[in-house]
Amino acid sequence: MTSTLASPDLRRRLEGIQLPDPLGFGTLMAPVMAIAHYRDGAWEDVRLDALDPLSLAPHTQALHYGQAIFEGMKAYRNLGTDLPGTALLFRPHEHARRFNRSATRLGMPELDEDVYVATLERLVSTLDALVPERQGQSLYLRPTMFGATAHLSVVPSTEYCFVVLATPSDAFFTAPISAWIERRFSRAGPGGTGNVKAAGNYAASFAAAAPLAKLGFQQLLWLDAVHHTHIEEFTAMNVFVRRGDTILTPPLSDTILAGITRDSLLRLAGSLGLSMVEKPVDVAELVDAIASGEDVEVFGCGTGAVVAPVELIGDETGLRLPLPPFPVATRLRRHMLDLQHGVLPAPAGWQRPVPTR
Ligand SMILES: Cc1ncc(COP(=O)(O)O)c(C=O)c1O
Secondary structure, three states: OOOOOOOHHHHHHHOOOOOOOOOOOOOOOOOEEEEEEEEOOEEOOOEEEEOOOOOOOOOEHHHHHOOEEEOOEEEEEOOOOOOOOOEEEEOHHHHHHHHHHHHHHOOOOOOOHHHHHHHHHHHHHHOHHHOOOOOOOEEEEEEEEEEOOEOOOOOOOOOEEEEEEEEEEOOOOOOOEEEEEEOOOOOOOOOOOOOOOEHHHHHOOHHHHOOHHHHOOOEEEEEOOOOOOEEEEEOOOEEEEEEOOEEEEOOOOOOOOOOHHHHHHHHHOHHHOOEEEEOOOEHHHHHHHHHOOOOEEEEEEEOOOEEEEEEEEEOOOOOEEEOOOOHHHHHHHHHHHHHHOOOOOOOOOOEEEEOOO
8 A cells, every 4th residue: 555646736736735723524625535437347446636526427327316325434633642643544344344235235336345445544644634633523534436327227337436535524513412303204214225325315314404404403313214103313323312221222224324333332332331222212202201301311423423412302393302411422422532533442443543644
């Protein structure tokens, strides 16, 4: 693996970039991306290139039929004592495997897992100056694959494009969030694509999310599509509910994304002395428990948000329920960030140090 930028143009584009303050999200796109094409049944080598517009035919398959998938990952500055100052990728092989599950579900070719991880390492190493320094900040990484064949037939592409974009980013949520129980629209039906990161899943949520800001809410809390009785996940986070000493999260199914943060929390629970159980959560019971003053926490988790406690739940019936304080979510957020920044030792393979240029 080499991170040397062969082209003087790419080197120039990286020179003297100042990180904005605040970083926000997507404000500054890294001027260099990784890119590879799949043609004639094989992937070409991934190369680094300038973040210039791609030239696509208007009849490119992904634009019409949505054959597109992505991942969301982060490189964190190592704030620990072991290899301080390097960048750390969090569980990159898990992300590679999920990327390939998404690809398979959408009839797309897989990418070699080691190539995927090496590409991320190479890009992060090259963009080291864009990995921010403060806890909670990160270089957000967006691996994407889309069907690139220019043809209007409703069949899978024969050509694909893989790109990895990067943007320095602040922590997504620094304050507790508000969640809207979505009772009208559905995110994912049985047998559909809800358990993979298909681009269309997100487009399908936009109409439901559109009125939220005016209503004073941030995240959709999706219910199961068949009965609308059980909570499934947030817009882009898995959901956990603490009732007293037990923390519940809906079991994985074909309508729930297998979040890597969710998996991390479940694996960490024992060592943190927490009891976490994968079990369906009835929304009516949850609302009753909060309304009756029970000791309840609701929180989301995901790469972007890490862990985000909920302080208010509402819905279209006029329900507005403030939630009590959220000590466990606060503890889990801090713990995850400490792992991701290398401040605490993590299980094998979770922290992947990336050598700098
Ligand atoms: C729908 C959905 N659920 C859950 C998650 C959380 O997954 P992860 O923890 O792997 O980021 C995400 C974010 O990727 C998501 O988009």
